[in-house]
Amino acid sequence: MKKTSLLISILLCSSIFGQSDKSKILKEISDKIKQNYIDEKVFKSIDSLFQSENKSGNFNLLNEKDFAQNLTQKLRTVTKDKHFFVKYLENYTPEKKINIKENEKLNNFHNSLENFGFEKVERLAGNIGYINYKGFAEANSSEKVLESTMNFVANTNSLIIDLRENGGGDNEMLLLFCSYFFNKKTDLYTTYFRNSGKTVKNKTQSKVLGKKYLNKNIYFLTSGKTFSAGEALAYFLQEIKMATVIGEKTGGAANPVDPFFIQNKYMLLVPDGKITSTISGKNWDHIGVIPDVNVSVENALKTAYVLALKSIVNKKTKTDLSEIELKNLIIKLEQ
Incomplete structure (x- = not known):
């Protein structure tokens, strides 16, 4: 013993x-x-x-x-x-030296298994576009899927982008996605890097592969899991009054690593680094993106859908549904 x-x-x-x-x-x-x-x-x-x-x-x-x-x-x-x-x-x-091309190829393969973050794209009754987007993969590998996605929703009257499970990702992909909502090159934000002391301007692109989505209602769905670049997409379009944010306050992580x-x-x-919006001179770090309509994660999609439909009724926009059908759908969703 x-x-x-x-x-x-x-x-x-x-x-x-x-x-x-x-x-x-x-x-x-x-x-x-x-x-x-x-x-x-x-x-x-x-x-x-x-x-x-x-x-x-x-x-x-x-x-x-x-x-x-x-x-x-x-x-x-x-x-x-x-x-x-x-x-x-x-x-x-x-x-062991890292083969950059092989590493990129491997990352792209893994991202492709998740369709580069694009979980679901559909057209809802009333001609409302819906994109469930979970993460920003590298821009060069993602741009074709983004092009197809935006072409699919191009003819819809309003667009709902679901960021409730979006954990962020590539900065270039963020700028590329934003470019679909601006008719010309636009300064969105600057990034100051403490190491180098340099400040970089971040701009949208004047041209994109797919059809741009301009002058239509856009709704972002958010949650506490919406993070980093996912927050940025909602933040920049919200402060320019181009989109309505619906759901819960986001994670609050703005700065690059x-x-x-x-x-x-x-x-x-x-x-x-530190991100600074060109419009407001601020960012969402430690604060999060504050929704325009504060509702639970579970009710965010329904709320956005109802708002989009009501806007269509008020503007008497032509859709696949008659005005009576639209109003009945709204009543059903609100019950």
């Missing part, structure tokens, strides 16, 4: 001792955040967090994956910035 207990104790101690000391990792992460995070005022809170965790030694008791998840949550809590992210890279090998690799074990995402 004594030998068995001793052996178990040795194994337990070896296991704990074998786990890397997280203090060096925390120091490197702290330095990267201090050098790159866009909001320098918040760093004191981050520094206090790291000092407290170093002193407690609690992180040393966690495996690499749990450590990354725990640190991500603590960083987001302290900074109230949901773009912070730490990931354990189980099979990361820095010596850059990846940093820590001791060849972890990837750290740090928000190192």
Whole structure:
């Protein structure tokens, strides 16, 4: 019994001792955040967090994956910035050069399995277009699907874009999607990068592959899961009075991130830029996009559909339904 207990104790101690000391990792992460995070005022809170965790030694008791998840949550809590992210890279090998073309090909393949974020496109009764869009994949690989989508809804009288499960993604795809709603090249926002000190202007394109959707009612559906670029699409069209946002307040993550690799074990995402709207001089970071019509996630689609139909009735717009049929459909939806 004594030998068995001793052996178990040795194994337990070896296991704990074998786990890397997280203090060096925390120091490197702290330095990267201090050098790159866009909001320098918040760093004191981050520094206090790291000092407290170093002193407690609690992180040393966690495996690499749990450590990354725990640190991500603590960083987001302290900074109230949901773009912070730490990931354990189980099979990361820095010596192995990444084939950029092969990596893009692989990413495009995975994105294609989800139709580049376009979950569903249909025409609702009353000639209302509906797009369920879940994420912004890389623009060059997505533009053909976007073209087909926008061509499909081009003849509808109003358009509902469902962003309730949109987690964001590629900035170029965001600008390309926005371009379908502007008749000419338009300055939407600037992005300031703390590292370089440069400010980049972000503009829509004057020409797109598909048919533009101009001078018609647009409704965005949002939720607390709507994030980053998903928020941006709704935000910029809302503030220009080109769209109505319906649903719940969004996640509140506006600023772009850059990846940093820590001791060849972890990837750290740090928000190192700041987006500023050309129209308002503001953004939605920490705030979220505030809906024009605040309703539950479950009722957002029905609410938008009713508003679109009522607008058609009021304007006496011709659709596939008669005026009586439109009014009966509205009554049915509102019951």
